[in-house]
Amino acid sequence: MFEITLYQVGYCKHPEFMVKRGGSFSSIKFPAMVALIEHEGKNLLFDTGYGKHFFDATAKFPEKLYAITTPVTLEKPLVEMMDKKIDSIFISHFHADHIGGLKDFPDAKLYCSKEAYDIAKGKMSRFSKTKMGVLPALLPDDFEERLTYIEDLPKVDLPDALAPFEKGYLLEDRFYVIELDGHAHGQYGLVVDDTFFVSDAVWDIEAITKGVKPNILTHLIFKDAKVYHETIGKLKELHRHNPTLKMVPTHCSKTHEWYEHV
Numbered sequence: 001m002f003e004i005t006l007y008q009v010g011y012c013k014h015p016e017f018m019v020k021r022g023g024s025f026s027s028i029k030f031p032a033m034v035a036l037i038e039h040e041g042k043n044l045l046f047d048t049g050y051g052k053h054f055f056d057a058t059a060k061f062p063e064k065l066y067a068i069t070t071p072v073t074l075e076k077p078l079v080e081m082m083d084k085k086i087d088s089i090f091i092s093h094f095h096a097d098h099i100g101g102l103k104d105f106p107d108a109k110l111y112c113s114k115e116a117y118d119i120a121k122g123k124m125s126r127f128s129k130t131k132m133g134v135l136p137a138l139l140p141d142d143f144e145e146r147l148t149y150i151e152d153l154p155k156v157d158l159p160d161a162l163a164p165f166e167k168g169y170l171l172e173d174r175f176y177v178i179e180l181d182g183h184a185h186g187q188y189g190l191v192v193d194d195t196f197f198v199s200d201a202v203w204d205i206e207a208i209t210k211g212v213k214p215n216i217l218t219h220l221i222f223k224d225a226k227v228y229h230e231t232i233g234k235l236k237e238l239h240r241h242n243p244t245l246k247m248v249p250t251h252c253s254k255t256h257e258w259y260e261h262v
């Protein structure tokens with residue numbers, strides 16, 4: 001048995017039209033969601049949301065550009081909202097609203113993509129990394145010692161219920177890990193029974209269920225626009241043939257209502 005609880009750990013604000021074609025000018029809150037998945041006495045987190053370290057990491061230029069273009073409010077970091085011992089953390093990708101709390105969980109095992117980590121630790125300039133939404137200062141010093149690459153997990157053929165996605169990885173013997181390319185380098189989603197955490201593959205579930213077109217803005221696509229839209233196409237096809245699978249984008253509060261949430 002397992003249980004899913006969602007936490008909203010900080011939010012940023014953008015005018016609606018920036019993320020939804022035909023949207024309004026009024027500012028909408030985009031919460032950074034974290035999922036706690038409790039299974040067999042173990043606690044797995046899907047991402048960490050924002051954290052206090054975000055503000056230190058963006059205090060100076062060029063990283064400050066991140067905080068200016070994405071104004072963040074954080075009332076409470078996850079570690080203060082939750083009194084659970086976290087065994088492991090699945091990092092969907094390296095944007096600050098997904099890894100901002102990593103330093104608050106010094107004992108957790110970590111899973112992330114090698115492609116994503118190679119960018120974060122690579123020789124690229126601080127300015128280029130900031131432009132890609134990657135802040136290496138958010139990574140704990142012993143990150144590598146606790147790390148397993150997603151690409152090193154057992155590779156599996158996915159069940160027909162997840163078509164058109166065919167190949168994935170198996171995490172902790174029971175969860176499927178699926179690549180969701182385009183938004184960021186090495187972005188992966190996680191399937192937990194009838195829930196698919198799709199991270200930032202879309203910002204609004206209606207991009208999948210109703211075909212609402214996302215606006216093509218560089219701040220939503222840090223890697224490749226063509227692939228970003230191909231991934232959305234696959235998620236739409238998946239939804240058509242498996243409508244009971246619940247897809248949960250990190251920033252879409254409509255879907256967060258489906259679960260116990262804090």
Ligand SMILES: [Zn+2]
Nearest residue numbers: 093095184200
């Ligand atoms: Zn992102």
